[in-house]
Amino acid sequence: MCGIVGYIGNKKAIPVLINGLSKLEYRGYDSAGVSVNENGVLKVIKCKGRLSCLEDRLEAEKLEGCMGIGHTRWATHGEPNDVNSHPHISQSGEIAVVHNGIIENYMQIKEFLAGQGYTFQSETDTEVIAHLVEYYYEGSLVDAVMKVIDEIEGSYALGVLCRDEQDMFVCARKDSPLIIGLGEGENFIASDIPAILEYTRNIYILEDKEVAILKRDSVQVFNSLGAPVKKEVFKVDWNVEAAEKGGFEHFMMKEMYEEPKVVRDTINPRIQNGELVLDSINITKEDIDKLDKIYIVACGTAYHAGVIGKYIIERLCRIPVEVDVASEFRYRDPLISERNMTIIISQSGETLDTLFALREARKGGSRILSIVNVVGSSIARDSDDVLYTWAGPEIAVASTKAYNTQLAALYLVALDLGLKKGTITKEQVNSILDEIKKIPSGIEEILKYKDGIQKFAHAHFNSKSIFFIGRSLDYALSMEGSLKLKEISYIHSEAYAGGELKHGTIALIEKGTLVVCPMTQDCLFEKMVSNIREVKARGAVVLAITQEKHREELEKTADMVLTIPDVDSLVAPISAVTPLQLFAYYMAIERGCDVDKPRNLAKSVTVE
16 A cells, blocks of 8 residues: 655656656555655645645656655545645755654654654654754765664655655665665655556665665665675566557456456466476475465455465365454464464465565564465565466455465465375375366456346446355355455445354345355255245345256245356366356446445555
8 A cells, every 4th residue: 555656867757756656556545645846946746636636736746856765645644634644844945854654753753853843734653753854964865864863763765855856766665665776877665566666666665664765877776784685686577568558448448357367377387297396396295294284364355265274284284274354363472383384375465464464474483485466575475485366466455366376375385295294195186186187268258248247237236235155165255245345345244154143143134135056066056055045034035156067956945147167176276266256247347336445445455
């Protein structure tokens, strides 16, 4: 959440900043602003609302400076308004700051600065940084920033301008992502790669408590002690087009259409000459035999992938698995030891709750295996083993293709662990891999029938409350389907285990209530048919998702049947989620919602 862009070079800064911020709109924001150093004067333009509002204001300003910082804000401290928007400027106009994250001790700092005569205009925690940098400034911006990051507690990615230092600016980070783009005669900072990919593919990934000085022709990085740090250049290997809509109306639809490719990209390199090869996971049989529990920790959609991972790992490896919401994990004092392994799942690799959960697990001695999409992200760097999901950039806030690849990666991990542990045979592994390899073509078939899903959504988009029910893997799948619907259509929905209906939930079913039923588990098919009959008897309308082989039977009971190509029940959730995503998408479209940028949500959640 929130986006930072910074530029220094020979171009006018404003077009670069606005272009970069537009590439970060997917992160979620409610206001935007820029600051440019023009001949020793810091000009700040900011406003509540979309980036287009900021562009309208900039039209009248004609800022010419070649160095500046920009920000899209997602409100945490203080309501969304012009004053609380970033950048924030210090009392004398000496310093301008943009900030992602949360300063936990800002009230103490604010009281101190008030005692020094500083007055505050906003309700934000960020404004204290601008004043504190000014308080410490004695001719060296980097020295002042170093002193500030010793004082502040919490998370931050900072871009800092000083009116008296017209040939450089400073950035710093802790627990909030920030990269440096390396150009020729120009350099950049950004919260994420798409913001600067149009200008350079060479980046530095800042580590916690590193501070950098950016000039037109150089970048210097220092650690928290002020010692120079030699950084390795990371080369971005995907292109600008991967972060563009490519003719689709929304990023979300484009990314659903990419699911067949990204699932292939995630599984195919790991199957070599018919063998499962996970080179990046160096876990031996001896390591596995020592394990008495596996934790899976994640947030949101990644958490739902983890619930399916629990079922699969326990079934194939016979190791107890506990799935935890990352934001709760470290606060419940979990019982962690060296006999545990913790699987961390995150699309961005920067989710703050998940990163803190990782550190809690490591503190207890657990081995860390991460499943992430972004190479070089904080979670990837802090893990013992990493399995990358090759989903490419995912721009829509609601995760789609990343979820499919997280599931594929979890299946590969389960097969690898089970084979090494001896709980499954090589023949069983090959049989399951053969089924997984069917998934991409299966998703391609599902996408061909999206018009039928749209027609059903058109008939039901006025629903006030929708229930998802399923059993076993389909219950986990129901949770993700329900979340997808909630986050982009704003319709209330809940997911329940099918067997729980009779324990209270069925009281909510009345005439016209829509119930969505994933039914991919052959061994539980008849029980789910019974659950459908229960809700139908009380007036519900039922949408069922199942394999093609069950269509004819289900059409006798359900009002609408969406099918996936026949595939083994064990791996069916990887493809069965796609019709649920399409359903959520079309429900949101019919309701006129902003599909790619749903209200109050952000793509990468880097605050607690």
